[in-house]
Amino acid sequence: MGETNRLKSLSSLGKEVNEFYMKYKRAGEEKKTICRIMGYPLPHVILRAHDVYYMFLPSYAATSAARHVVGRLHQVAEEKGLLREVCSYVRANVGCAFSAEAGIAGADPMYSMPKPDFIVVTESSCSMTFNWGDAERRIFNVPLFVVHSPYVWDEADEKDAIAEVTRQLREFISFLEDITHRRFDWDKYKRTMALAKETAGLRMNTMDQACQTIPSPATLFDWTSLLAMINYLIGLPEGRDVALNVREEVLQKIERKEGAVVPEKYRLYWDGIMIWPYLGKLAQKCAALNANVIWSRYSTFSFWESPEMIDLENPLEGNAIQVVRLHFNRNIDWLIENITRQCQRYHIDGLLIHANLTCRTMAGPQLEIMDAVSRRLGIPAVYFEGDMTDETLISESQIDTRLQALIETIEARKRG
Amino acid sequence: MHNLMEKIGFFLEDPYKRAKEEKLKGRKIIGITPMYFPQELVHAANCLPVILQASKEPITLGFSHYHHFFCGFTRGIVDLAVKGKLDFLDGLILSDMCFEMRHVADPLRQFRRFPLIYIQWPLEANEERWLDFISRGLRKCVSKLEELIGNRISDQNIEESVRLYNKNRALLRQIYELRKAKPGIISAKEMSALVISSMVTPVEENNKFLSELISGLERVQPTVESDTRLILSGHLCHEVKDGILDLIETMGGVVVGDDLYTGLRYFASDVDPNTPLLEAFAHRYLNLTVPCPTRVDVKRDWAEFLIQSFREHKAKGIIMILAKNCEPHMIYYPYIKARLESARIPHILIQVEYEMVSLEGIRTRVQAFIEMLRD
Numbered sequence: 001m002g003e004t005n006r007l008k009s010l011s012s013l014g015k016e017v018n019e020f021y022m023k024y025k026r027a028g029e030e031k032k033t034i035c036r037i038m039g040y041p042l043p044h045v046i047l048r049a050h051d052v053y054y055m056f057l058p059s060y061a062a063t064s065a066a067r068h069v070v071g072r073l074h075q076v077a078e079e080k081g082l083l084r085e086v087c088s089y090v091r092a093n094v095g096c097a098f099s100a101e102a103g104i105a106g107a108d109p110m111y112s113m114p115k116p117d118f119i120v121v122t123e124s125s126c127s128m129t130f131n132w133g134d135a136e137r138r139i140f141n142v143p144l145f146v147v148h149s150p151y152v153w154d155e156a157d158e159k160d161a162i163a164e165v166t167r168q169l170r171e172f173i174s175f176l177e178d179i180t181h182r183r184f185d186w187d188k189y190k191r192t193m194a195l196a197k198e199t200a201g202l203r204m205n206t207m208d209q210a211c212q213t214i215p216s217p218a219t220l221f222d223w224t225s226l227l228a229m230i231n232y233l234i235g236l237p238e239g240r241d242v243a244l245n246v247r248e249e250v251l252q253k254i255e256r257k258e259g260a261v262v263p264e265k266y267r268l269y270w271d272g273i274m275i276w277p278y279l280g281k282l283a284q285k286c287a288a289l290n291a292n293v294i295w296s297r298y299s300t301f302s303f304w305e306s307p308e309m310i311d312l313e314n315p316l317e318g319n320a321i322q323v324v325r326l327h328f329n330r331n332i333d334w335l336i337e338n339i340t341r342q343c344q345r346y347h348i349d350g351l352l353i354h355a356n357l358t359c360r361t362m363a364g365p366q367l368e369i370m371d372a373v374s375r376r377l378g379i380p381a382v383y384f385e386g387d388m389t390d391e392t393l394i395s396e397s398q399i400d401t402r403l404q405a406l407i408e409t410i411e412a413r414k415r416g
Numbered sequence: 417m418h419n420l421m422e423k424i425g426f427f428l429e430d431p432y433k434r435a436k437e438e439k440l441k442g443r444k445i446i447g448i449t450p451m452y453f454p455q456e457l458v459h460a461a462n463c464l465p466v467i468l469q470a471s472k473e474p475i476t477l478g479f480s481h482y483h484h485f486f487c488g489f490t491r492g493i494v495d496l497a498v499k500g501k502l503d504f505l506d507g508l509i510l511s512d513m514c515f516e517m518r519h520v521a522d523p524l525r526q527f528r529r530f531p532l533i534y535i536q537w538p539l540e541a542n543e544e545r546w547l548d549f550i551s552r553g554l555r556k557c558v559s560k561l562e563e564l565i566g567n568r569i570s571d572q573n574i575e576e577s578v579r580l581y582n583k584n585r586a587l588l589r590q591i592y593e594l595r596k597a598k599p600g601i602i603s604a605k606e607m608s609a610l611v612i613s614s615m616v617t618p619v620e621e622n623n624k625f626l627s628e629l630i631s632g633l634e635r636v637q638p639t640v641e642s643d644t645r646l647i648l649s650g651h652l653c654h655e656v657k658d659g660i661l662d663l664i665e666t667m668g669g670v671v672v673g674d675d676l677y678t679g680l681r682y683f684a685s686d687v688d689p690n691t692p693l694l695e696a697f698a699h700r701y702l703n704l705t706v707p708c709p710t711r712v713d714v715k716r717d718w719a720e721f722l723i724q725s726f727r728e729h730k731a732k733g734i735i736m737i738l739a740k741n742c743e744p745h746m747i748y749y750p751y752i753k754a755r756l757e758s759a760r761i762p763h764i765l766i767q768v769e770y771e772m773v774s775l776e777g778i779r780t781r782v783q784a785f786i787e788m789l790r791d
Contacts, residue, residue, distance in 0.1 A: 081750030083767075085485070085741050095752075123539075127514040127710065130539040131747040138751050145539050146712055150549075151512065153534040162517040164549065171545065332522040355483060360743070363483050364519030368526055371480075 002261050002290040004283050007222045009245040013229060016242070017063060017223050020232045021370065026199045027053035028114025030170055033180050036093075036116040036140075038132055039123035040323045041303060042147070045235040046198045049119075049189035050176055054120075055113060057132075059231040061092035063274035065389035069108045070095075075389060076102040088390040090132045097139050110305065118179055120172070120345070124149035125328030126166075126361035145175045152330055161329075165320035172246050173316075192235040193315040199234060200304035202243035211295045211346045213323050215259025215266070217250050220293040223285040223300075224274045230303045265290035266410050269343050272354030273362050273371060273388040278396075285400065289407045294346050297339055298362070301327030332365050334370040343377055349410045351381035352403070357393045382407040420606055420629065424613040427521045431469040434617045436504050444506040444565060447530075449493070449520070450653040451513035451677055451708070452537060454697045456581050456687065457558060459619060460573035461565050463506070467615035471496050475770070487741040488770020489654045494523050505530045507564050511558065512536040513653070514710055514744060519571045533560040540713040550698035554690040558694070573691060578687045579617045587626035588614065588683035594633050596672050596729055600640030601633055604648065604661040604671035608678040612655055615682070627784070640670050644789050645723055646672040646730055650745055652681075652710065653739040657768050659775055664735060667783045668790070673729040674721070676737070681706045694786050709748035718748060719755035726761055732789045733762040735782070740769045758771035762789055 028034050037043055038057040047054045064070040073095025078084065080098055082091050096113055099105045103110035119142060121133035130146060137144040147168045150161040169291055173184050180381045203226065210218045226246060233239030268286070275282060306325045310318030327335060353370050355363045375382040384402040387393035435445045444463040448455065458465035471492030478495025485560050496502050510532050512518045524532060535557045538546035562568055588610060602767065614622050646669045655678040665671065675681055684705035688696045704711070709717040726734055738745050749765065756763045764785045766778055
């Protein structure tokens with residue numbers, strides 16, 4: 001029975017995340033400009049360069065779930081009339097918005113977040129995110145700004161989409177200047193983008209190198225933990241330090257031929273958002289079967305996945321590129337092609353498809369991906385249902401049986 | 417109005433029956449996914465525009481390609497497409513209204529049964545900053561359509577199509593107003609049928625039929641006591657499932673107004689014939705008369721619209737009909753609920769599922785609601 005040997009350099013992130021929320025709360029108390037963001041973690045650097053504190057709502061929901069405090073937030077949202085089929089990230093945040101009214105604000109530090117001065121939606125794929133932003137606007141009665149990336153239906157559309165998002169980001173900066181009554185500091189923005197580019201580049205290169213290595217020194221559960229660095233620290237020296245530390249540890253483990261799962265017998269691809277409340281448990285379940293979940297389109301094809309394309313002389317376009325090239329914004333042919341290629345590159349033995357019951361954007365193309373990639377590579381795939389934060393939608397026994405079935409099928413095929 | 421349903425009720429059996437007949441005559445049939453792509457542009461290409469309707473058959477093959485937790489409407493489209501039952505289409509305009517509709521393209525692109533033309537609408541309404549975005553999208557779409565039919569679509573044709581469809585919407589609005597003034601002269605199901613008919617039949621014959629119908633309706637007197645006047649709201653993108661509209665009225669409700677897609681939402685606003693053409697379509701989209709929960713709209717408020725509509729129609733209650741897993745509607749609902757409560761407007765939410773287990777639960781709730789309104 002295998003064991004996990006996860007990256008130690010990620011342990012500092014928990015403290016950084018706590019500190020992030022403390023700063024946000026303090027900024028609210030001190031009447032500094034604060035905002036709520038949903039969608040893609042793109043405006044972070046723009047806001048940081050303009051000294052605006054932000055709360056990135058998908059991360060808030062994921063963090064609350066990982067800390068097992070999300071259930072009460074969901075309950076508050078349901079009491080307000082949100083049905084359980086709604087994205088559980090939305091339910092967590094609506095619950096948070098009404099936590100004072102529901103009398104739970106003092107029950108956990110994660111429950112009491114100050115009212116924002118404005119809301120930003122930056123999205124390239126999930127139309128629901130705009131509905132969510134609009135709902136938050138009605139709840140808080142504050143201005144809302146939307147950045148809407150065109151979908152890349154054909155690859156030829158990408159260039160126009162980048163130009164369009166760049167144009168919208170310019171409008172966003174005007175909006176920021178209006179709302180804060182301050183001029184935007186383009187030099188500071190360039191410096192922030194330079195750090196973001198370096199940090200994101202480190203993350204992508206480290207992941208790629210680790211995923212190619214057998215045994216892999218890291219696991220998807222490490223990479224998803226590392227997303228906290230993107231969501232909370234991108235554009236800051238602290239973020240780059242985390243990325244450098246992770247790189248250092250990964251290189252050392254490669255040198256020592258030390259895997260994240262010991263022994264690593266099976267290498268898996270994961271499709272779907274992570275199950276945040278079960279992160280540790282899932283990592284153990286996989287390791288117990290000697291399976292290492294190597295990569296996922298969620299961690300590799302998103303969250304500043306194209307840093308090499310950022311031209312620091314044209315940082316807005318660099319920002320736009322990140323949102324346009326996000327995998328959610330890609331057509332099915334691109335997804336199948338690229339997931340297949342990457343699975344080959346990373347020596348993947350099987351596909352684990354997690355259908356997020358309340359994230360239909362993520363789930364949308366999954367059945368086609370599962371069928372096509374599995375056939376092209378001649379590797380098995382299994383499907384199970386769950387959710388990113390709502391524990392009531394997760395069946396542990398379903399995960400166990402499907403995972404077991406996948407490993408048995410891989411093993412049987414290996415034996416011929 | 418039994419004759420009415422006899423004349424246009426063909427879609428209850430097969431909404432695409434007329435389209436298939438036209439196809440046999442040699443006309444190209446272009447499908448359009450709801451809600452806002454202008455049928456005019458397809459009509460101007462001398463093709464028959466057909467807005468896709470909710471499938472009525474059990475989803476079988478579609479399950480392998482589309483998740484069960486998506487809305488029934490999109491699942492139904494995928495199911496019909498993979499079964500080959502949409503093969504009569506010469507092309508499909510995939511009008512990207514929400515991510516569930518967008519992902520319909522995933523299996524369709526794999527199957528390649530008919531050409532797809534994609535258009536994306538900005539997710540914000542009532543903001544002029546999107547005008548260029550929409551105009552560019554429409555221009556691209558027109559050129560793809562021209563490629564598909566092998567002909568240029570002339571401005572003159574578009575102008576004529578706009579005239580016909582504006583006429584169609586005006587006729588439907590006239591009937592809607594007649595129903596408001598004389599409750600019961602046309603049932604909710606019939607009203608919905610007229611709209612669906614406008615979505616799937618040639619506009620010329622539909623306009624003729626509506627004009628004749630209006631002459632008849634103008635002579636009819638109100639047929640029911642109007643003490644439980646109701647507004648129906650929601651149910652975006654497709655018709656309300658068979659039986660539910662009848663159920664509401666047989667329980668004693670009298671539907672006098674709605675904002676359904678197979679209702680006011682479809683015909684509320686016209687295309688301005690005096691504005692440059694593609695820009696006029698963009699303006700129609702940006703200035704939606706009926707606020708749409710699928711869009712961000714800072715200037716128009718759906719709850720406010722409903723409250724005004726309730727008062728204007730002298731209604732006694734509002735029934736909100738929600739297609740299961742329609743996320744924009746689900747997300748808007750708590751706000752509407754709160755606003756209607758503070759305005760002391762009686763309301764009820766009915767969630768309709770594709771795989772309806774039983775109408776009985778809905779019947780009990782509707783009955784209790786209507787009895788409460790009568791007290």
